[in-house]
Amino acid sequence: MIPLENFLILAGILFATGLYGVLARRSAILILMSVELMLAAVSINFIAFAAYLDGEAFSGLIFALFVITVAAAEVGLALGIVLRLFRERRTSYVDAADTLKW
Amino acid sequence: MEEVWILPAIPFVVFLVLGLLGRFLPRNGDGLAVLGMAAVVVLVGFVLADFQGSFVDDLFHPAAGANTYAFDWINIGDGFFIIEFSTYVDAVTMVMLPVVSFVALMVLVYSIGYMRGEQRYGWYFSALSLFVAAMLLLVVSGNLLQLYLAWEGVGLASYLLIGFYWERQSAAEAAKKAFITTRIGDVGLLIGIILLWRATGTFDIQDIIHAAESGGIGETYLTVAMIFLFAGAAGKSAQFPLHVWLPDAMEGPTPVSALIHAATMVVAGVYLVARMLPVYNEVLIARDIVLYTGLLTAFMAATMGLVATDIKRVLAFSTISQLGFMFVALGVGALTAAMFHLLTHAFFKSLLFLGSGSVIHATEQQEVGHLGGLRKKMPITAITFTIGSLALAGIPIFAGFWSKDEILHDLQKDGPLWAYGVLAATAGLTAIYTTRLVLLTFFGEPKDQHAYDHAHESPPIMTAPLAILATLATVSGLIAFKGVGETLGFVGGIGEFVVAHGEPHIFEIDWVFAGSATATAVAGIVIGFMYWGGDARRSIAARNWAPELHQLFARRYYMDELYQAFINNVVLGAARVVAWFDKRVVNETGVDGGTQLIGFLGHRLKFLQTGRIPNYALGMALGVAALAIVAIGTT
Numbered sequence: 001m002i003p004l005e006n007f008l009i010l011a012g013i014l015f016a017t018g019l020y021g022v023l024a025r026r027s028a029i030l031i032l033m034s035v036e037l038m039l040a041a042v043s044i045n046f047i048a049f050a051a052y053l054d055g056e057a058f059s060g061l062i063f064a065l066f067v068i069t070v071a072a073a074e075v076g077l078a079l080g081i082v083l084r085l086f087r088e089r090r091t092s093y094v095d096a097a098d099t100l101k102w
Numbered sequence: 103m104e105e106v107w108i109l110p111a112i113p114f115v116v117f118l119v120l121g122l123l124g125r126f127l128p129r130n131g132d133g134l135a136v137l138g139m140a141a142v143v144v145l146v147g148f149v150l151a152d153f154q155g156s157f158v159d160d161l162f163h164p165a166a167g168a169n170t171y172a173f174d175w176i177n178i179g180d181g182f183f184i185i186e187f188s189t190y191v192d193a194v195t196m197v198m199l200p201v202v203s204f205v206a207l208m209v210l211v212y213s214i215g216y217m218r219g220e221q222r223y224g225w226y227f228s229a230l231s232l233f234v235a236a237m238l239l240l241v242v243s244g245n246l247l248q249l250y251l252a253w254e255g256v257g258l259a260s261y262l263l264i265g266f267y268w269e270r271q272s273a274a275e276a277a278k279k280a281f282i283t284t285r286i287g288d289v290g291l292l293i294g295i296i297l298l299w300r301a302t303g304t305f306d307i308q309d310i311i312h313a314a315e316s317g318g319i320g321e322t323y324l325t326v327a328m329i330f331l332f333a334g335a336a337g338k339s340a341q342f343p344l345h346v347w348l349p350d351a352m353e354g355p356t357p358v359s360a361l362i363h364a365a366t367m368v369v370a371g372v373y374l375v376a377r378m379l380p381v382y383n384e385v386l387i388a389r390d391i392v393l394y395t396g397l398l399t400a401f402m403a404a405t406m407g408l409v410a411t412d413i414k415r416v417l418a419f420s421t422i423s424q425l426g427f428m429f430v431a432l433g434v435g436a437l438t439a440a441m442f443h444l445l446t447h448a449f450f451k452s453l454l455f456l457g458s459g460s461v462i463h464a465t466e467q468q469e470v471g472h473l474g475g476l477r478k479k480m481p482i483t484a485i486t487f488t489i490g491s492l493a494l495a496g497i498p499i500f501a502g503f504w505s506k507d508e509i510l511h512d513l514q515k516d517g518p519l520w521a522y523g524v525l526a527a528t529a530g531l532t533a534i535y536t537t538r539l540v541l542l543t544f545f546g547e548p549k550d551q552h553a554y555d556h557a558h559e560s561p562p563i564m565t566a567p568l569a570i571l572a573t574l575a576t577v578s579g580l581i582a583f584k585g586v587g588e589t590l591g592f593v594g595g596i597g598e599f600v601v602a603h604g605e606p607h608i609f610e611i612d613w614v615f616a617g618s619a620t621a622t623a624v625a626g627i628v629i630g631f632m633y634w635g636g637d638a639r640r641s642i643a644a645r646n647w648a649p650e651l652h653q654l655f656a657r658r659y660y661m662d663e664l665y666q667a668f669i670n671n672v673v674l675g676a677a678r679v680v681a682w683f684d685k686r687v688v689n690e691t692g693v694d695g696g697t698q699l700i701g702f703l704g705h706r707l708k709f710l711q712t713g714r715i716p717n718y719a720l721g722m723a724l725g726v727a728a729l730a731i732v733a734i735g736t737t
Contacts, residue, residue, distance in 0.1 A: 019723055
């Protein structure tokens with residue numbers, strides 16, 4: 001059996017990559033993709049812990065399913081916002097949406 | 103009749119009906135008010151008949167009378183803190199009930215004539231009914247808290263009726279003055295009630311009296327409590343130094359002055375002290391305060407009455423003075439004399455006020471400088487007014503003589519001699535100012551021809567109450583005699599009826615004493631005739647006899663100026679300090695400073711809002727990382 005650490009390291013790498021993408025990218029699309037990476041990392045953690053800690057219980061699996069569902073809904077919503085932003089500003093860079101700045 | 107609570111309930115219902123629906127009733131419902139009051143008088147008769155049954159072997163047994171627990175008014179924690187709505191009827195109540203209900207009936211009937219055509223005619227009757235309801239509740243209250251409720255109720259009604267002509271600045275101010283001045287006393291009353299409750303754990307008057315008599319309360323504590331209680335009585339009964347409101351209260355309609363500010367409400371203080379007299383007998387310092395306050399007030403008010411020029415104000419000063427007489431009687435423990443004087447005074451003073459109302463109604467003048475010679479135009483008013491004056495002056499046969507004589511007698515017996523001298527002199531002054539008032543109003547030459555021509559006798563609906571009250575002012579003093587009391591169905595005269603110290607008070611005619619009292623009264627009348635019986639030069643001579651004294655009396659001992667100065671300097675000074683604190687500290691530092699601080703911080707902190715999403719995301723990430731570190735660190 002593959003040790004738990006391997007899964008956790010993979011999830012950590014994925015999460016860190018996603019976090020870096022969210023912080024460093026200007027394009028809204030790329031930021032969204034990075035968020036998806038972070039969500040995937042979390043899902044991996046859930047499943048790994050579910051499998052290793054208690055083979056009978058499947059609440060971790062359920063959580064992973066929920067994460068996928070929420071992620072799908074979130075992306076649908078977020079892409080709509082990005083589309084609006086693009087139509088308004090002719091760009092998908094998030095710097096363009098700074099109206100609330102002092 | 104055991105359900106005494108019905109007595110105040112009837113006028114209260116009348117008040118509600120007239121107040122809410124008066125506009126739809128014929129004549130604004132004045133007939134309803136009179137009918138309700140007549141019903142109360144009849145019921146008081148039943149209560150009186152029932153009350154006689156509570157005398158067994160010439161001793162009063164309260165349980166057999168109309169002394170009932172009605173219902174729980176407030177019940178907290180299922181009996182932990184309980185206030186009953188209770189009624190208590192004994193001889194003191196039995197003097198008050200007929201006085202209040204009967205004078206109220208007379209005044210209501212009289213008002214139909216006096217107030218005709220007034221604005222807010224229905225409201226007048228409504229407010230008067232509210233007053234009667236509160237007054238009856240006060241009289242039958244079995245516990246102090248219920249009494250306090252009624253006490254404030256009569257204060258409210260008095261305020262409303264003094265300010266009846268509120269379009270007039272002076273009336274509005276007089277109403278305020280009356281309310282605030284009595285309120286100062288009422289605070290004392292409330293403190294006294296709370297002190298008594300703390301000591302005994304009950305509000306029930308009889309329980310408190312028993313506790314005090316059995317020595318269950320410390321003497322100093324009880325003295326302080328009873329002095330506070332007397333402060334309330336002094337405020338309501340216009341005793342020095344809280345007497346200043348009553349002369350100004352004459353701004354109200356005259357029948358109101360007759361009912362509230364002469365016959366009933368102002369004797370509430372006397373009633374309270376009479377009701378608590380067994381407790382005052384335990385603490386003689388407090389009782390002496392009652393005595394000397396009454397004495398000082400009686401004398402001061404009589405001197406002020408000597409120089410007042412407004413017919414109603416002379417009567418107001420006279421009322422203050424006579425209330426002082428009653429407190430003097432209570433101050434020497436003479437319950438019978440005090441209640442007797444209360445009874446006779448209610449009749450002759452309401453008669454005098456209603457008579458003055460008749461004069462004012464006819465001439466639209468109330469300064470004696472504009473009256474005079476009215477006896478030819480208004481014979482009934484003149485005769486009844488003179489009868490009332492003779493009763494007030496203390497001429498034998500008339501009611502005031504018997505009761506005032508009794509007070510003087512008791513004071514001479516139980517009080518210091520000098521106090522007796524002062525009060526006897528006050529009785530002489532009473533005769534002088536009464537004579538002066540009658541002479542200036544009804545005799546001599548008309549001083550204002552226009553007002554004189556305008557004058558006419560009042561309609562029968564006004565003169566009938568005058569005649570009835572004049573009869574009572576003549577004969578009501580006779581109930582001092584055992585035979586008269588027995589004929590009326592009581593155990594005897596008022597002395598056997600209103601019993602203090604558990605022993606009946608037998609009235610005896612001391613011929614020397616009665617003779618000297620009569621001589622004083624006659625001398626007063628003669629002096630009055632000497633100065634005001636002739637032409638105007640004599641009365642000017644009277645004024646110039648001692649101009650400084652005249653000025654002192656006419657300015658009411660500068661009490662009003664003193665209070666005004668106190669308000670201007672101390673109260674308003676304190677108000678200015680508070681206003682400064684509010685403006686500078688609370689408003690400018692606290693409220694404005696707060697907004698300025700927030701504004702400043704906002705101005706500085708707004709630069710955190712860069713509008714760049716990665717910055718916000720970084721903040722979020724750092725926050726999560728910090729939380730994670732904290733979470734790991736603690737486990």
